[in-house]
Amino acid sequence: AQSVTQLGSHVSVSEGALVLLRCNYSSSVPPYLFWYVQYPNQGLQLLLKYTTGATLVKGINGFEAEFKKSETSFHLTKPSAHMSDAAEYFCAVSRRTGANNLFFGTGTRLTVIP
Amino acid sequence: DTAVSQTPKYLVTQMGNDKSIKCEQNLGHDTMYWYKQDSKKFLKIMFSYNNKELIINETVPNRFSPKSPDKAHLNLHINSLELGDSAVYFCASSQDRDRDIFFGQGTRLTVV
Numbered sequence: 218a219q220s221v222t223q224l225g226s227h228v229s230v231s232e233g234a235l236v237l238l239r240c241n242y243s244s245s246v247p248p249y250l251f252w253y254v255q256y257p258n259q260g261l262q263l264l265l266k267y268t269t270g271a272t273l274v275k276g277i278n279g280f281e282a283e284f285k286k287s288e289t290s291f292h293l294t295k296p297s298a299h300m301s302d303a304a305e306y307f308c309a310v311s312r313r314t315g316a317n318n319l320f321f322g323t324g325t326r327l328t329v330i331p
Numbered sequence: 332d333t334a335v336s337q338t339p340k341y342l343v344t345q346m347g348n349d350k351s352i353k354c355e356q357n358l359g360h361d362t363m364y365w366y367k368q369d370s371k372k373f374l375k376i377m378f379s380y381n382n383k384e385l386i387i388n389e390t391v392p393n394r395f396s397p398k399s400p401d402k403a404h405l406n407l408h409i410n411s412l413e414l415g416d417s418a419v420y421f422c423a424s425s426q427d428r429d430r431d432i433f434f435g436q437g438t439r440l441t442v443v
Contacts, residue, residue: 253434260335260421261374261434305372311432317362317425318386319432321374 219244221308223322231330236280236295238325240308243289248310250291251319252282255305264306267291268313278302303329334358335435337422343441344412352407352438354422360433361426363405365397368419368437377420380405412442 224239242248249268253261265276272284278301282293291308308322335356344350356363362381368374378397379386385397394410409416422435 255372258437260436263431263433266431307374309374317432318364318376318379319366319374320376324372324374 219248219310219312219320221310221320221322223306223308223325225325226323227326227328229328229330230298232300233297236293236298236302236327238293238306238308238327240282240291240293240322241289242291242308242310244310246313247284247286248312250282250284251309251311252276252280252291252293253307253309253321254278255307255324257304261307264293298327298329300329300331303327335422335424335433337420337435337438339438340436341439341441343443346412346414346442348412349408349410350412350440351409352420352422352440354405354407354435356403356422356424356433358424358433359426360424361402362424363399364423364425364432365405365407366421366423366434368421370418374421377407378405409440414442416440417442 220243222241251266252264255261265274267274267284275281280295305324307324309319338353364379365377377391396408398406419437419439421437423432425432
C-alpha cells in the first residue's frame with residue numbers, strides 16, 4: 218500500500234525567504250513522485266515530478282525537489298518566496314506500473330508574508 | 332484552449348436529486364479519472380477509466396457512476412444525492428505511458 222505524509226498543514230514564510238515543504242512517502246517499491254499546486258478556486262497544476270534518473274528535479278515557478286530514497290522523502294523547496302506562491306501544495310505518489318492513480322498527501326497551505 | 336474542462340463549475344442541488352458533471356479532454360489522452368476533494372482539501376481517486384478498463388475505488392458508493400461516450404469524455408452521474416456528497420470533484424486525464432495527470436478546474440457540488 219502507498220501513502221504520503223506532508224508535515225505541516227500550514228507553513229508561513231516571509232517574502233524572499235526559503236520555502237521548504239516536507240513530504241515523506243511509504244511504498245514497497247520506490248514510486249513516481251509529484252508535487253501539485255492548487256491556487257484558490259482552481260484546479261491542480263503539476264509543479265514537478267520524479268520518475269527516474271537525477272534525484273534533484275526542477276519544476277515550474279522556481280521550485281525544485283529532491284528524491285532521497287534512504288529517507289523516503291521528496292521535499293519541495295524554493296530559494297526565495299514570492300507573494301504569488303501562496304497556495305495549497307500537494308505531494309502525491311503513483312505506482313510505476315499498473316493503474317496510474319495518484320495518492321495524495323493532505324496538503325500544505327503556504328502563506329507568504331509581505 | 333482548456334486541456335481538461337468540466338461543466339458546471341458550481342452545482343447546488345437538493346438532497347435526493349440526480350445530477351451529472353461533464354468532463355472533456357482535448358489532449359488525446361487514453362485514460363480519464365474522477366477525483367473527489369473533501370472539505371478538508373483531501374483528494375482521493377474515485378475512478379480511472381480507459382477504453383479497456385474501469386477501475387473503481389471500493390469506497391465509492393454505487394450511486395456514483397462514470398459514463399464515457401467516447402475517449403475524450405468521462406461524465407460523472409450521481410443518483411440520490413446526499414449531504415455528504417458535497418465536495419469539489421476534479422476530472423483528470425493522462426496518457427498511460429507518460430503518467431502525467433492533468434486536472435480540470437473542478438466542480439464544486441453543494442447538496443442542501
